[in-house]
Amino acid sequence: MRSFLLLLVFLLARPGFSQPTADTRNLLPVPTTVRWGTATLKPKTALRPQFQGPPDSLTAAAVTRTLARLGLNVPARNQSAASLPLQINFGKVGRAELFDEERYSLRVTPSGITIDAPTSLGVLRALATLEQLPQATGRNVVLPEVDIQDQPRFAWRGLLMDVARHFMPVSVIKRNLDAMAAVKLNVLHWHLSDDQGFRVESKTLPRLHEVSGQYYTQDEVREVLRYAAARGIRVLPEFDVPGHTIAWQAAYPILASGDTLYKTVYQSWRLANVAFDPTKETTYKLLDTLFGEMTALFPDPYFHIGGDENDGRQWRGNPRIMAFAKAKKMLKSDGKTLDKHALQTYFNRRVLTILTKYHKQMVGWDEILGPGLPKNAVIQSWRGKKGLYDAAKAGNPTILSNGYYLDLNLSAANAYGTDPLPADNPLTPAQQKLILGGEAAMWSEFADSVIVDSRIWPRAAAVAERLWSARDVNNTADMYRRLAAVSRQLEGLGLQHRSAPEQLLRQLAGPTDVGPLRTLAQVLEPVKEYKRHFQGFTYTPSTPLNRLVDAAPAESDVARNFNCRVDSLQDAMKATDARGPVFAMLASRRNALAMRQQLQTWQANNSRLIPLLAASPTLTEYAPLSAALSAAAALGLERLALLEKQQQPDAEWQASALKQLNALNKPAGQTELAVLPVIRRLVELR
Ligand code: ACM
16 A cells, blocks of 8 residues: 555656656766765855866866855855865866866765866866756755766767857857856867858958858957867867858859859858869868968867768869869769769868868768778768768767757757667677767757757757766656756856747737747747748748747647656556556546646637737737647547546547547648647547
């Protein structure tokens, strides 16, 4: 009976949590080993930092930041105030770009805190963990007693930010670096050039930034590099060549393979398939000039040259380039067709020579993998796992981004379930060592500097955990619980992933109550993958991103939580057989009540929202979704009423309800109702 009651309490309190969880509290990523004690640090006791290690102002500054965030710094005017030691021991100053060690141990006891790490990078990671330890007990927030040993599974844990499609000012980059540090990501992949813009000031080829309008001055770049280094984050610049280069061609038309003269950077999101002319020496001379300048600006030993998405159509269309390819035996066996891969490999080798001269190692997208690629070039796999494993088999270090594309608006669970090295991977132990890690990728066609945080966070944290924590840390429900805690933590760090969409909703609601619009927006998601380009609305780089779709979450928490309630209900119904109907009724009563309230809110929302939808031209297109939410909720309520009466729905009712739900499933305004599949599950329950 006792275990029965415990189970009951568990079901009532934690809908959907069926798997047992280790005690992970708010730690994300989950550390290697954690032993919780029973004591706590006395609340509000200031911490006095003590260092043993080489003098390092960056480490000292990081400690000061952490203590300020915890509210535990010794007040400057009261140095004699009661305090406990924060003892920090480290061997050497670590550098992220050299893959220096990040492991650490962190011990919190009632008499103080100790961090031990071989390098200052480990100290930074320990501080990130420390910032996730506070827990509320009664009226106080306390640090619990704990002993943590931790080290990353993968050395390369990145976030790509695309500042070419929409420019992101320095302040946006900085707050995202803060968020990265909080979840122990250590590579900012800065996608600095594309068809739509070249975003770094060039003193040698100034037209590059001049045609792009918005760009970082070199002083600003150095400011970002310093900010990142202070957080143990390396910065990998990407200058994508030979494709994705309309911005370059608008500045320096001599680079072009085709005969289109671009007077401005590209004003479209369509894949352009333009490429540099790989046959002209002037192309390499210009690249040498620019890369000479940029390799000096960016200290990382790696330099990303892109290399993706050039289908060779411009090369095939240019008789001079075809003649060059013929002379160099770069035709396919028919003697006529261009071997595009051979010509791009030629281009890559020329670029490689330039990078080698400037002491850089090449990184490129998986298209660059091919014969002649040096073994130190890093392959970034975006088209699938195959590129990752092919690269490792060829002896090249490699990182995974396929599965981690945040711009596809897939769930955090989807990214979390993507493991670069699952247990059944096809690689030998030596090849496995070449899998350096991975990167979440935030391509920004549909994310400007206002809403970009909301497209990155908190989902990127799920990738961060996948890349830091052990393979068997894979309880998705527990990940989501901690993701919510991280989301709150990031708000405290100044991230705008929650406030910016809310602000947008308020703008859209104008003087009316934002509540009903928020209720709708919370259960919408932008259409997935790249469907947003193909919904009868043509976006250009200057289309404002300020419609309801931009305020809709990439993944609806409200829909997911409702899904957990359906899980709970289903579990309770299954338990009926074993425990009897009384159990099922008790276990599901509270859950059912919450579901009823939610469904009623949705059902009633449409009539509250109609006046605003009708009055606002930018909102009118969402009217069908608001009506659909109401209609779907009504069906959900009918099913719930039967459940509460312990009646099975008759087959005819169920078939009709499912048919109606199918008919409601139509995107509008480039969004879809995330809650429809969930209500469908409820209707289908038997
Ligand atoms: C890419 O997404 N084209 C690398």
